[in-house]
Amino acid sequence: xxxxxxxxKAFVVGGLICVVGQLLIDFTKLTPARILVGFVxxxxxxxxxxxxxxxxxxxxxxxxxxxxxxxxxxxxxxxxAVEESxxxxxxxxxxxxxxxxxxxxxxxxxxxxLIFKPSDRSISG
Amino acid sequence: xxxxxSQSTIRLDKPPAILEHASIVGKKExxxxxxxxxxxxxxxxxxxxKTWEKSESRLQSNAVNMLLDKSRTATSDVxxxxxxxxxxxxxxxTYGLRELDIPFLGLFGACSTMAESLISASLFVEGxxxxxxxxxxxxxxxxxxxxxxxxxxxxxxxxxTSQWTVTGSGAVLVGCDENKPKIRAVTIGKIVxxxxxxxxxxxxxxxxxxxxxxxTYFHDTREHIENFDAIITGDLGKVGSRLLCELxxxxxxxxxxxxxxCGCLIYDFDQQDVHAGGSGCGCCASVLCAHFLxxxxxxxxxxxxxxxxxxxxxxxxxQQGESIPGICHLAEITEN
Amino acid sequence: MNLTKQEYxxxxxxxxxxxxxxITxxMAFLVGGLICTLGQALMDLYSTLGFNExxxxxxxxxxxxxxxxxxxxxxxxxxxAKHAGAGTLVPITGFANAMVSxxxxxxxxxxxxxxxxxxxxxxGPVLVYGISASIIYGIILYLVQVFAG
Numbered sequence: 001x002x003x004x005x006x007x008x009k010a011f012v013v014g015g016l017i018c019v020v021g022q023l024l025i026d027f028t029k030l031t032p033a034r035i036l037v038g039f040v041x042x043x044x045x046x047x048x049x050x051x052x053x054x055x056x057x058x059x060x061x062x063x064x065x066x067x068x069x070x071x072x073x074x075x076x077x078x079x080x081a082v083e084e085s086x087x088x089x090x091x092x093x094x095x096x097x098x099x100x101x102x103x104x105x106x107x108x109x110x111x112x113x114l115i116f117k118p119s120d121r122s123i124s125g
Numbered sequence: 126x127x128x129x130x131s132q133s134t135i136r137l138d139k140p141p142a143i144l145e146h147a148s149i150v151g152k153k154e155x156x157x158x159x160x161x162x163x164x165x166x167x168x169x170x171x172x173x174x175k176t177w178e179k180s181e182s183r184l185q186s187n188a189v190n191m192l193l194d195k196s197r198t199a200t201s202d203v204x205x206x207x208x209x210x211x212x213x214x215x216x217x218x219t220y221g222l223r224e225l226d227i228p229f230l231g232l233f234g235a236c237s238t239m240a241e242s243l244i245s246a247s248l249f250v251e252g253x254x255x256x257x258x259x260x261x262x263x264x265x266x267x268x269x270x271x272x273x274x275x276x277x278x279x280x281x282x283x284x285x286t287s288q289w290t291v292t293g294s295g296a297v298l299v300g301c302d303e304n305k306p307k308i309r310a311v312t313i314g315k316i317v318x319x320x321x322x323x324x325x326x327x328x329x330x331x332x333x334x335x336x337x338x339x340x341t342y343f344h345d346t347r348e349h350i351e352n353f354d355a356i357i358t359g360d361l362g363k364v365g366s367r368l369l370c371e372l373x374x375x376x377x378x379x380x381x382x383x384x385x386x387c388g389c390l391i392y393d394f395d396q397q398d399v400h401a402g403g404s405g406c407g408c409c410a411s412v413l414c415a416h417f418l419x420x421x422x423x424x425x426x427x428x429x430x431x432x433x434x435x436x437x438x439x440x441x442x443x444q445q446g447e448s449i450p451g452i453c454h455l456a457e458i459t460e461n
Numbered sequence: 462m463n464l465t466k467q468e469y470x471x472x473x474x475x476x477x478x479x480x481x482x483x484i485t486x487x488m489a490f491l492v493g494g495l496i497c498t499l500g501q502a503l504m505d506l507y508s509t510l511g512f513n514e515x516x517x518x519x520x521x522x523x524x525x526x527x528x529x530x531x532x533x534x535x536x537x538x539x540x541x542a543k544h545a546g547a548g549t550l551v552p553i554t555g556f557a558n559a560m561v562s563x564x565x566x567x568x569x570x571x572x573x574x575x576x577x578x579x580x581x582x583x584x585g586p587v588l589v590y591g592i593s594a595s596i597i598y599g600i601i602l603y604l605v606q607v608f609a610g
Contacts, residue, residue, distance in 0.1 A: 175569070176569045177569075271566060275562070275583070276562035276563045276565065276566030276567070277539075277562070277565075277566055278533045278534075278536060278538060278539055278558070278561070278562040278565055278566065279539065279558060279559065279562040279563070279566075279583070280533075280538050280539045280541070280542025280543070280545075280549055280550065280555070280558050280562075281542070281550075282542070282543070282546050282547075282550070283543075284480070285477070285478045285479065285480055286477045286478070319464065319466050319469040320466035320469065320470065321469075321470075321473065326473070326477060329473045329476065329477065333464075333469065363478075364473075364476050364477050364478075367476040368472060368473065368476045371472060371476070372464070372472075375464070398543070
């Protein structure tokens with residue numbers, strides 16, 4: 001039962017964050033790239049003012065998987081690093097905390113590009 | 126000799142004829158309502174080439190070669206060739222046609238290029254500067270996506286006003302023949318910009334240009350809309366078509382019963398996910414060659430206006446926030 | 462055409478259809494929610510395997526990025542994205558697809574200036590502004606520490 005509630009929380013909170021994105025797509029002129037940037041920066045800010053942490057506590061992956069979670073991760077990393085090593089931490093903390101994800105994205109992109117070929121979407125669907 | 130009726134409109138007193146036409150499209154266009162009418166439908170939109178740019182070049186050269194085959198014309202008999210496409214520096218045309226050994230003039234008028242090349246070829250033939258001239262344009266969904274929008278595998282969302290670039294090419298051979306469809310008059314369009322900045326709403330950017338050119342034609346020739354079977358626009362799509370009819374109505378011209386848009390004809394809106402309709406130089410080129418010219422030859426249509434529209438922009442200038450200027454060139458075509 | 466740009470914009474607004482939000486919003490909610498639920502399941506899996514919370518979180522991101530790369534390569538991602546809208550865009554999958562798709566697309570212009578350089582044309586700004594925002598936050602934190610501490 002606990003696990004069901006945990007999944008339900010992730011589903012609902014993650015879904016709602018995506019709905020915010022969809023509202024931006026439908027009702028503003030913002031392009032996808034701008035929306036992505038907006039979400040990451042919003043994650044940094046919400047993390048900085050201490051609002052995003054409780055949401056992660058509550059919803060788990062529902063809050064960490066959306067791009068706001070990436071921003072939150074950057075903020076959290078910076079906060080820990082500044083506490084530990086002062087001003088240097090402002091430079092190193094963010095990337096240190098998100099290094100795994102960024103490196104994975106770069107490497108898997110490279111692999112996919114080496115293996116696959118782009119296909120004509122007007123045929124494939 | 127041609128008679129200049131105004132700054133924009135020229136009447137061709139010795140009207141040149143469209144001797145032959147050829148059209149090739151991709152699979153999606155072949156699956157559309159006009160599928161049976163194209164000369165060739167290619168299931169493989171790579172056209173056997175390694176890159177999409179080469180695919181488009183191959184598409185265009187295939188169209189010209191098919192045209193020459195159908196009309197049994199040798200390349201040495203073609204005096205000049207007007208060609209264009211949507212790619213930077215018109216490489217679809219230049220790389221596609223470089224082997225042909227025919228005098229070449231490259232044109233860019235965005236999606237209006239088919240009318241631009243047809244007008245140029247007609248004026249050359251009418252003026253006796255060429256006995257036979259080719260006009261050809263092409264577009265390819267994949268090259269256009271790469272250049273103007275996003276990578277093919279990018280999961281971005283298209284807005285309802287966006288249009289789908291046609292993979293297709295149309296080519297015509299212009300010369301002299303008593304019994305073939307004729308170009309009677311042309312109106313060279315002016316650049317019109319009513320401030321649309323959304324590159325995903327080309328129809329709205331082009332509609333004012335179409336309105337301006339059509340109005341100019343009727344004003345200059347003193348013709349009446351009742352004397353025409355169809356007013357054919359290039360690729361205004363649903364949104365642009367609606368706007369064109371409304372704009373012309375404000376000026377007292379009602380084309381609703383006569384208006385047909387190639388971008389709306391080429392796809393099935395219910396079955397094919399194309400949002401506002403088709404676009405691209407290959408859209409009106411292939412529909413003209415596959416649908417309207419045969420109808421004119423068979424006498425099912427007697428007199429039409431072919432008005433191809435273009436959005437004269439590049440991704441760079443749109444990113445700088447500039448609005449999108451439109452253009453529309455018009456050719457009056459009769460059954461013979 | 463005696464029409465100002467403002468008048469034409471009004472005509473345009475009327476002629477342009479709006480997105481059918483009664484379809485797009487539930488789809489974004491459903492797909493986005495499911496991706497997050499998958500993330501939660503992976504999180505639990507990695508935790509059971511003995512990874513600490515930080516590492517498990519990183520592995521969840523890496524796994525979702527891997528799946529996105531695979532789906533993008535197989536030309537399935539944009540089929541899903543067409544219906545899901547923000548449901549695939551907003552989760553880490555949208556970020557990964559924004560890197561994989563140009564890498565794949567521009568391979569034809571070579572491995573260095575094509576694949577390598579163009580990989581970041583959409584996702585680059587996310588890193589630029591995300592990281593910059595976090596650095597500004599770090600500087601503010603430091604100043605607060607110095608002056609308040």
